[in-house]
Every structure is written in structure tokens, then in C-alpha cells.
Amino acid sequence: MQIFSTFEHSTYLELAITSLVKVGVKKEHILAVPLINRVEERRLFDTLHRADGISLFDKGAAVGTAFSVIGASVGFVLEWGPIYWGLIGAVSGFIIGFIIDYIIFKIVHKRKREVKGKQSEVVLVVECPTELVEKVEEVLWDHLALGVAKVDE
Numbered sequence: 001m002q003i004f005s006t007f008e009h010s011t012y013l014e015l016a017i018t019s020l021v022k023v024g025v026k027k028e029h030i031l032a033v034p035l036i037n038r039v040e041e042r043r044l045f046d047t048l049h050r051a052d053g054i055s056l057f058d059k060g061a062a063v064g065t066a067f068s069v070i071g072a073s074v075g076f077v078l079e080w081g082p083i084y085w086g087l088i089g090a091v092s093g094f095i096i097g098f099i100i101d102y103i104i105f106k107i108v109h110k111r112k113r114e115v116k117g118k119q120s121e122v123v124l125v126v127e128c129p130t131e132l133v134e135k136v137e138e139v140l141w142d143h144l145a146l147g148v149a150k151v152d153e
Helices: 011-023 058-075 082-108 130-142
Strands: 002-007 030-034 039-041 112-114 122-127 147-151
Touching (some): 002 011, 002 130, 011 030, 011 122, 011 130, 058 082, 122 130
Antiparallel strands (some): 002 122, 002 147, 039 112
């Protein structure tokens, strides 16, 4: 019988392996495999299927609105009129807001995205006889396994 479990990389994993040996599982029948968790760079634009909660549009829209109001107000005095100057202010304000967000998120923070919450970092595979299955499962759960599964051979 094979039992698979996942753990965070901590002292509880070491204690679980030691307890498994004390229960009667041979060291040769225990396999611990560390996982490399996914870390990826944030994307500049979100898609319909993948969004990270960061938007470069927000500041651009706010600054564009403010600049369009100012441009339209000043446009009553200028030659082209309030409509053209309002549009010019909206476009230039959006570009300025977008550049500010881009600088903040790409250059200042340089954050990498990681999976939030508990991450399974080690997979523990235990091969044991069927009479030890209950004890092995109990030991794994007692030592804070994130998940446990068993497979009959």
C-alpha cells in the first residue's frame, strides 16, 4: 500500500518521518520530494481568463477625467474651444496616469506573484504493509499534513 501526503517544509515533516520509522516503516520505504512552487512575473495587461487584481487603467481614468475637466474649462478662453481641449486633456491625462501606474508597478515594486495561502512544498510517499496503514495515516495527520491519499497496489 502506498500513502501520499503533502506537507509544508517545516520541522513537522521531520517529526513525521521519525514517527513513521518508530511505527515500523523502514527508511527505504519513505520518499520525500521537495516541490518548486510557481513564481511568475506580473503581466502588464489582464485578459478575460487571467486577472491578478492590479489595474493600470484606474489612475489613467481618474487623471484623464480631471485633465479633461480642466481642459474644457480652459478651452472656453483658448482658440480651439472646450471640446477639443477637453479631449486633449483626457488623452494626455490618461497617458500620464498610465505611466504613473506603470512606474509604480513595474519599476518601484518589482513584485513577483506567488500563490497565496498554504503551499504544499514537500510530497511524502510512504510504502507500507496494509496492517500499518491506519497508524501511518494517523501519524501523518497528527504532524499537520496538508493532504493524505492512499493507493492500493
